[in-house]
Amino acid sequence: MNPVDPKSHSVGAEDLSLLLDGALSAERAREVEAALERDPALRLEWQRLRALSKLLQQDADQVSPANANESQLAALVQARIRRPARWKFAAAAAAVLLCVSVWWVQSSGSPSAAEAPAAEDFAALVPSTKVTSLDATIDEIEWVQASWLPRG
Amino acid sequence: MPAFPDDPDVRAMLAMKAGRASSLDEVIERHAARLRRFLARQHVTPEDAEDILQETFANVWQARMRWQPQARFSTWLFRIAVNAMLSRFRRASRGGPAFTILDEAPSAESSPSLRLERAEARVRVRAAVDALPEQQRLALTLHCYEECSYLEVGEVLGVSLEAVKSLLFRARQNLKEALASDLEAVRVLLDSTDGPEELRA
Numbered sequence: 001m002n003p004v005d006p007k008s009h010s011v012g013a014e015d016l017s018l019l020l021d022g023a024l025s026a027e028r029a030r031e032v033e034a035a036l037e038r039d040p041a042l043r044l045e046w047q048r049l050r051a052l053s054k055l056l057q058q059d060a061d062q063v064s065p066a067n068a069n070e071s072q073l074a075a076l077v078q079a080r081i082r083r084p085a086r087w088k089f090a091a092a093a094a095a096v097l098l099c100v101s102v103w104w105v106q107s108s109g110s111p112s113a114a115e116a117p118a119a120e121d122f123a124a125l126v127p128s129t130k131v132t133s134l135d136a137t138i139d140e141i142e143w144v145q146a147s148w149l150p151r152g
Numbered sequence: 153m154p155a156f157p158d159d160p161d162v163r164a165m166l167a168m169k170a171g172r173a174s175s176l177d178e179v180i181e182r183h184a185a186r187l188r189r190f191l192a193r194q195h196v197t198p199e200d201a202e203d204i205l206q207e208t209f210a211n212v213w214q215a216r217m218r219w220q221p222q223a224r225f226s227t228w229l230f231r232i233a234v235n236a237m238l239s240r241f242r243r244a245s246r247g248g249p250a251f252t253i254l255d256e257a258p259s260a261e262s263s264p265s266l267r268l269e270r271a272e273a274r275v276r277v278r279a280a281v282d283a284l285p286e287q288q289r290l291a292l293t294l295h296c297y298e299e300c301s302y303l304e305v306g307e308v309l310g311v312s313l314e315a316v317k318s319l320l321f322r323a324r325q326n327l328k329e330a331l332a333s334d335l336e337a338v339r340v341l342l343d344s345t346d347g348p349e350e351l352r353a
Binding site: 014052054055077 | 177184206274277281292295317320331338
């Protein structure tokens with residue numbers, strides 16, 4: 001009977017996965033291989049892992065993409081990467097149009113800054129007291145109307 | 153100095169950095185087929201795959217100034233493709249099967265029934281891989297089909313080396329469960345060449 005290597009107890013399925021990928025250190029790989037020699041259950045697990053690897057290998061070249069028109073793809077990508085430049089142009093054109101519209105509205109028909117009441121004028125008219133009743137509110141509205149609106 | 157000065161992808165990226173958009177066509181020509189195959193393995197429909205490819209290569213152009221010649225180009229490209237794919241999956245639910253199982257070429261050794269049996273086995277393998285959780289499936293396909301190293305898989309998925317090992321281990325465990333009967337048949341065939349040396353070779 002072979003002496004039992006205490007390290008072999010710690011060999012598990014994850015070590016086999018790493019062994020399959022050649023990702024174990026040389027020392028650890030030797031330990032796992034030694035454990036495989038001794039342990040039938042571990043060996044069975046290794047064989048199943050190899051079988052899985054074989055199945056995946058067989059599958060590797062069997063997936064066929066439906067279409068493969070690289071020149072068409074390249075043309076679409078080229079159109080796509082040029083699109084932002086067109087957006088920038090459109091945004092600049094929209095900004096210019098907006099500025100012209102604002103200038104046109106201001107310069108034709110709207111009250112001039114000198115004629116328009118300033119914000120402070122409104123502030124002075126608004127009573128600072130809190131509204132206590134509906135009657136008081138109506139009084140205040142009438143007072144604002146009398147002070148501000150032109151009398152007929 | 154770039155780490156891979158003779159690499160045509162490095163030359164193309166440097167040209168793109170200098171503003172030559174036509175170099176992107178060369179990159180598309182070299183990598184689109186591989187990415188398309190990779191996307192097919194991720195259960196992406198052919199229509200979605202084309203959109204993802206467009207987005208991927210457009211993103212390559214957008215990100216060209218940030219690309220460092222020290223990084224392996226294909227790893228960087230896969231990372232962009234995976235991000236484009238995942239963001240698309242998050243926007244919309246995944247489509248139906250996108251892959252086509254090719255019939256095995258007829259030969260003197262393989263009978264029609266044997267070819268059919270193998271084709272059916274491949275369908276089961278594909279279904280089992282498709283059923284894996286997203287990260288496990290990505291890690292497995294990058295490593296086993298695209299031959300990316302652990303480090304490259306980690307770079308593409310943005311996870312640590314330990315996480316890659318764990319993802320691959322769990323993916324294999326899940327596949328072993330899902331394909332138990334198929335594995336038993338193959339295992340018996342492989343039994344005569346038992347031992348780790350043969351497999352690593």
